[in-house]
Amino acid sequence: MVTPDKKRRKKLAEPEPTPTPVPEPVPRLLRVRPGNKKKNKGASPEKQPPVYMVLAHGVEEEPTTHSVIEVAAGTAARRLLNTAAAAAAACRSPRWGHASWASAWIGGGTLYALSRTPAIVRPLDFEPWFFVLDDLSHTVWRELPSPPLFPCRLNPLEFLDPPKVRVAAYALVGSHILLSVSVQQQQEDKGTCAFDMDTEQWEMVHDSNLPFDGQALPLGSDDDHRFVAVASAAADVTVYRMVVGISAVTGKKELTIVALWVVVASNSKCRIVPGNLLCAMGKGSFASFEFRSIAAASMGKVGRARIVHRTYSLVDDGEDDWVVMVKKQDRQVYKLRDPHAYLAHPSWAVALFSM
Secondary structure (H helix, E strand, O other): OOOHHHHHHHHHHOOOOOOOOOOOOOOEEEEEEOOOOOOOOOOOOOOOOOEEEEEEEOOOOOOOEEEEEEOOOOOEOEEOOOOHHHHHHHOOOOOOOOOOEEEEEEEOOEEEEEEOOOEOOOOOEOOOOEEEEOOOOOOOOEEOOOOOOOOOOOOHHHHHOOOOEEEEEEEEEOOEEEEEEEEOOOOOOOOEEEEEOOOOEEEEEEOOOOOEEEEEEEOOOOOOOEEEEEEOOOOOEEEEEEEEEEOOOOOOEEEEEEEOEEEEOOOOOOOOOOOOEEEEEEOOEEEEEEEEEOOOOHHHEEOEEEEEEEEEEEEOOOOOOOEEEEEEEEEEEEEEEOOOOOEEOOOOEEEEEEO
């Protein structure tokens, strides 16, 4: 028989249970408009690959952190660490704290990073401006030659008043990275250069700038040669056919780029909304994301926002190679909440990618 005193001594001898750690607060997505069910009734929706969004957190005069969140209802974000994958997704410089990347290209297990705003005046961002990570499992960046359009060869007069260069448009076409820049207070085109990932050399391939803003995204395989982007002149979504080849006249590399005529399918009764960012979904599909801050951005703090996610797909009827028919697939509206780690203002969504 166990006496009460023995029970008390046994209870006191037992170790205290380890308290369960409280999880760190993270942003979440909530779907507030689940698309048009009546319109899609009876149709079997095409399964789309998951889309991941990179969020920037922080307020003015504080270091910016990043997190990745899947665009799906009730999804919690995963905070990024300073790894190669985090660097690619967060679009930060390999030098951590300097200029942000123009983009990151992955090809053959390698990762390329290019400065978005090279500068030799304040805010300083000296060379090197272009890096490659040969192995994604390591974090040793290798320097690559700078694009000829960057301010790397300046005469004494130009050095006194150096140009302010910004990456305006870029795309990965086959084994080449295409690049165009804009120069502040200069209206003329600087042309388009291409980086050959095989020879690791830059070469001018076109006399004019790329006719779109930001990144052009592939709509299919490398053999398709079709890319979607936002046209510079009209600010509309446009599909381009781009090929880098050898000129029969000069024997040098040249870019052939043609804007295709985009027609919205008659049964969709919609227009293509560019949004703030585009994301390629593969197999001729793409998505646009529109970001709306719904909380007052006081002191650079944004805790809530809305995300309008629209998906589109190409309709290949085979009638005309110069015409692309696009139909709308779906429209989703999400509410993003992040009351603890404020979203950076005004650009809190910095990148999209699909896997």
